[in-house]
Amino acid sequence: MNNSNTTKETLLKKIKNKTAIVAVIGLGYVGLPLAVEKAKAGYKTIGFDIQDKRVNMVNEGKNYIGDVVDEELDDLVKKGLLSATTDYSIVKEADFIAICVPTPLDEYKQPDISYVKNSTIEISKHLKKGAIVVLESTTYPGTTEELLLPILEQGSGLKCGQDFYLAFSPERVDPGNLIYKTKNTPKVVGGVGKDATEIAAAMYRNILQGEVFEVSSPKVAEMEKLLENTYRNINIGLANEMAIICNKMGINVWEVIEAAKTKPYGFQAFYPGPGLGGHCIPLDPYYLSWKAREYDYHTQLIETSGIINDSMPQYVVERSSKILNKFKKALNGSKILILGVAYKQDIDDYRESPAIKVIENFEKEGSIVDYYDPYVDEYKYKGKTKKGIKGLTKEALKNADLVVITTSHTKVDYEFVQANSIYIFDTKNAMKNVENRNNIELL
Numbered sequence: 001m002n003n004s005n006t007t008k009e010t011l012l013k014k015i016k017n018k019t020a021i022v023a024v025i026g027l028g029y030v031g032l033p034l035a036v037e038k039a040k041a042g043y044k045t046i047g048f049d050i051q052d053k054r055v056n057m058v059n060e061g062k063n064y065i066g067d068v069v070d071e072e073l074d075d076l077v078k079k080g081l082l083s084a085t086t087d088y089s090i091v092k093e094a095d096f097i098a099i100c101v102p103t104p105l106d107e108y109k110q111p112d113i114s115y116v117k118n119s120t121i122e123i124s125k126h127l128k129k130g131a132i133v134v135l136e137s138t139t140y141p142g143t144t145e146e147l148l149l150p151i152l153e154q155g156s157g158l159k160c161g162q163d164f165y166l167a168f169s170p171e172r173v174d175p176g177n178l179i180y181k182t183k184n185t186p187k188v189v190g191g192v193g194k195d196a197t198e199i200a201a202a203m204y205r206n207i208l209q210g211e212v213f214e215v216s217s218p219k220v221a222e223m224e225k226l227l228e229n230t231y232r233n234i235n236i237g238l239a240n241e242m243a244i245i246c247n248k249m250g251i252n253v254w255e256v257i258e259a260a261k262t263k264p265y266g267f268q269a270f271y272p273g274p275g276l277g278g279h280c281i282p283l284d285p286y287y288l289s290w291k292a293r294e295y296d297y298h299t300q301l302i303e304t305s306g307i308i309n310d311s312m313p314q315y316v317v318e319r320s321s322k323i324l325n326k327f328k329k330a331l332n333g334s335k336i337l338i339l340g341v342a343y344k345q346d347i348d349d350y351r352e353s354p355a356i357k358v359i360e361n362f363e364k365e366g367s368i369v370d371y372y373d374p375y376v377d378e379y380k381y382k383g384k385t386k387k388g389i390k391g392l393t394k395e396a397l398k399n400a401d402l403v404v405i406t407t408s409h410t411k412v413d414y415e416f417v418q419a420n421s422i423y424i425f426d427t428k429n430a431m432k433n434v435e436n437r438n439n440i441e442l443l
């Protein structure tokens with residue numbers, strides 16, 4: 001048996017008998033649920049974050065992510081299976097290191113890979129022989145081999161595939177999804193070499209219930225994640241374009257989609273709305289278009305769907321203007337109540353939320369805008385904080401010239417909204433079950 005075989009067998013053994021120590025870098029929407037699953041499976045898990053507040057909360061057994069069960073987190077911390085730190089030197093203890101840091105865009109919609117780069121530099125300083133590093137953040141094809149591999153080799157002085165292993169395995173968590181969680185969602189793994197794939201896959205098979213699907217390289221795994229999210233982005237773009245056309249033709253787009261859904265094959269329903277939100281669907285396709293330019297290819301579908309989706313917040317304001325016009329009112333000076341600033345139903349995440357752009361566009365026109373969101377008391381945007389109203393009262397509804405629904409939170413009593421509002425523009429079909437519809441207009 002040569003040296004690298006011994007290293008691999010030792011790591012596989014540690015994974016099997018659960019003596020491997022796991023590090024999760026970045027304790028956000030992806031990292032914290034993953035750290036909890038690893039600790040629940042019996043691995044001693046250490047979470048790393050640059051935010052002291054998050055690290056302190058974890059160490060106190062306090063949860064801050066919707067998909068994590070409060071009691072489970074507390075219990076794992078008490079049992080000593082889960083802890084958190086800002087101190088990267090502790091990476092030297094870890095056998096399995098998962099990177100779950102943000103991959104946003106900069107102001108020119110170009111990949112901001114600095115979080116991945118900085119965390120990898122820190123890991124490289126403390127990486128021990130025989131460990132595996134797995135990148136889980138969504139990114140462009142080539143990141144693992146072109147960016148992480150040289151940083152890790154240089155910083156550690158170790159050789160990839162011989163002294164340590166490296167793989168990419170995209171995270172698919174869908175915050176707020178009641179059926180599919182980190183635990184039961186199938187996972188794709190692509191390593192630098194077969195050994196890395198085998199080791200990473202062995203770990204995921206030990207902790208997850210979902211299928212673990214092995215691919216031939218990190219690039220395939222990086223690209224498949226971009227295919228998943230680009231597919232959603234483009235199909236939502238199509239749904240938004242259908243909404244615009246249907247409105248011009250006097251057709252209810254929501255009824256059209258329900259009808260199309262009856263086809264048992266070849267059609268998957270996507271829905272229109274005020275635009276795209278969240279840390280994935282609006283951003284990830286631009287990682288692909290940026291990388292494609294290196295190969296003299298200009299992605300056309302991504303750009304086109306970006307044009308449609310990015311125009312939706314302004315489209316919502318224009319449609320609202322037409323509604324107000326019927327009441328002889330102008331956008332300037334009208335009172336608008338926005339229902340929902342989270343980017344999707346029943347969660348508190350407002351990153352990239354189109355509702356915030358809708359509010360901005362209304363305010364630019366001189367409208368007086370309040371918002372209500374049962375999950376988001378206040379939000380920060382372009383350096384300013386906007387506070388929501390505390391309760392959805394009769395007065396708040398009656399006081400608004402127009403109520404605009406931008407998130408379909410199920411906690412909201414839509415019968416009550418209908419009964420007490422002058423007029424409602426529902427961009428999410430949140431009021432589909434409300435019978436009296438004489439003051440409701442749909443996107």
Ligand SMILES: NC(=O)c1ccc[n+]([C@@H]2O[C@H](COP(=O)([O-])OP(=O)(O)OC[C@H]3O[C@@H](n4cnc5c(N)ncnc54)[C@H](O)[C@@H]3O)[C@@H](O)[C@H]2O)c1
Nearest residue numbers: 026027028029030049050100101102103119137138171173
């Ligand atoms: N949120 C989702 O629904 C989702 C789903 C699938 C994939 N992803 C991908 O997963 C990745 C993480 O997304 P997220 O939503 O969990 O982000 P997040 O912002 O919720 O969490 C990231 C965490 O990383 C920390 N961090 C930043 N730099 C760090 C560093 N150098 N060292 C240690 N910690 C650091 C941040 O403080 C933060 O707590 C992204 O690439 C995203 O595209 C997200």
